[in-house]
Amino acid sequence: MRRHPRAAVAATALLTLALTAAASPAQADRPGPHDVHPALRQHLVAFYDFDHPVVGDPALERDLGRSGTEIELVNGGAAMRVPDRAYKGSGDALQTRQVNPQAAGNDDWKAGIWSSSGVRTLRAFSGAEGTTVMGWFKREMDGPALNSTTANPTDRFNAIGLAGVLTGDSDGHGVRALLELIDVSGELRLVALGRRVDGGASQTFAANEDWRTLLPKGEWVHLAATYDFTSGTMALYRNGEPVDGFYTTAGDPWQLNGPGPHVTSATDSRGIKIGGSFPQNNLERNPCDCRMDGLMFLDSVIPAGDIAKQYRYMAR
Ligand SMILES: [Ca+2]
Numbered sequence: 001m002r003r004h005p006r007a008a009v010a011a012t013a014l015l016t017l018a019l020t021a022a023a024s025p026a027q028a029d030r031p032g033p034h035d036v037h038p039a040l041r042q043h044l045v046a047f048y049d050f051d052h053p054v055v056g057d058p059a060l061e062r063d064l065g066r067s068g069t070e071i072e073l074v075n076g077g078a079a080m081r082v083p084d085r086a087y088k089g090s091g092d093a094l095q096t097r098q099v100n101p102q103a104a105g106n107d108d109w110k111a112g113i114w115s116s117s118g119v120r121t122l123r124a125f126s127g128a129e130g131t132t133v134m135g136w137f138k139r140e141m142d143g144p145a146l147n148s149t150t151a152n153p154t155d156r157f158n159a160i161g162l163a164g165v166l167t168g169d170s171d172g173h174g175v176r177a178l179l180e181l182i183d184v185s186g187e188l189r190l191v192a193l194g195r196r197v198d199g200g201a202s203q204t205f206a207a208n209e210d211w212r213t214l215l216p217k218g219e220w221v222h223l224a225a226t227y228d229f230t231s232g233t234m235a236l237y238r239n240g241e242p243v244d245g246f247y248t249t250a251g252d253p254w255q256l257n258g259p260g261p262h263v264t265s266a267t268d269s270r271g272i273k274i275g276g277s278f279p280q281n282n283l284e285r286n287p288c289d290c291r292m293d294g295l296m297f298l299d300s301v302i303p304a305g306d307i308a309k310q311y312r313y314m315a316r
Helices: 005-029 120-125 304-315
Strands: 044-048 057-061 071-074 081-083 092-096 110-114 130-139 159-166 175-184 187-194 203-207 221-228 233-238 241-243 245-247 271-274 290-298
Touching (some): 130 159, 187 221
Antiparallel strands (some): 057 071, 071 110, 092 290, 110 271, 130 221, 159 175, 159 271, 175 187, 203 245, 233 241
């Protein structure tokens, strides 16, 4: 049966009304106007601003990126959202920290998600040519925390975990793309650490400059790391500017010598870790006495110019 034209118009009007009504509440859930530069939006898989608790379960944080990957505020729950100004209009920040350095417990404050079968919503990082991790970080510690997993009361971890995407076979520690501070030949350095092939070796791009200068205690700093799995290159940025550095591993850790295309393993990432390893909370490693905000996980190598734009967009 043919519809009367006027009925069709009425139906269209109703549909428009329905769409408008549906759009209004969704709009309130979107990131703020100063959060995501338009140049980055199409690549934004996951984005956490720590101002969007899951309704009914404030220990979970909503993903304002396209993937809808909720993360857990492990061990501290809603208390981990603290008022602090990382950038204009930034609202609450995430507090992570070691809780009891003398005990081999599982009480450190960290965040993330882990699934043994892979997190399907993070599929954008499977078979990926590139990845970018970025966000605001404020460190409150003077070096890696005491190692709570050994009998020795004075030994320390060799790294401070910031934020990263896990591999498809990760035990909660192994990563595809990670921002962290780690000991490189006896010296702690800000690094981008990447792994193309699950179970394969990682490459590390380490900053030349002293980590305490790059991340002054008590100061908000915007960091970004890019991972180009096709060319085997990584880059670091601080407050929108490239950071000089060097690769720590000789040879071909990403196995780029064979036939391409060279992308990450075709497996769903097992999750995201923020402020220490093992988001499934079965072990403590590399805790970060830090605050973080505006954490972004993108499925592309964001060009230097767009990273600078994103920094200025937030910092203005
Ligand atoms: Ca925030």
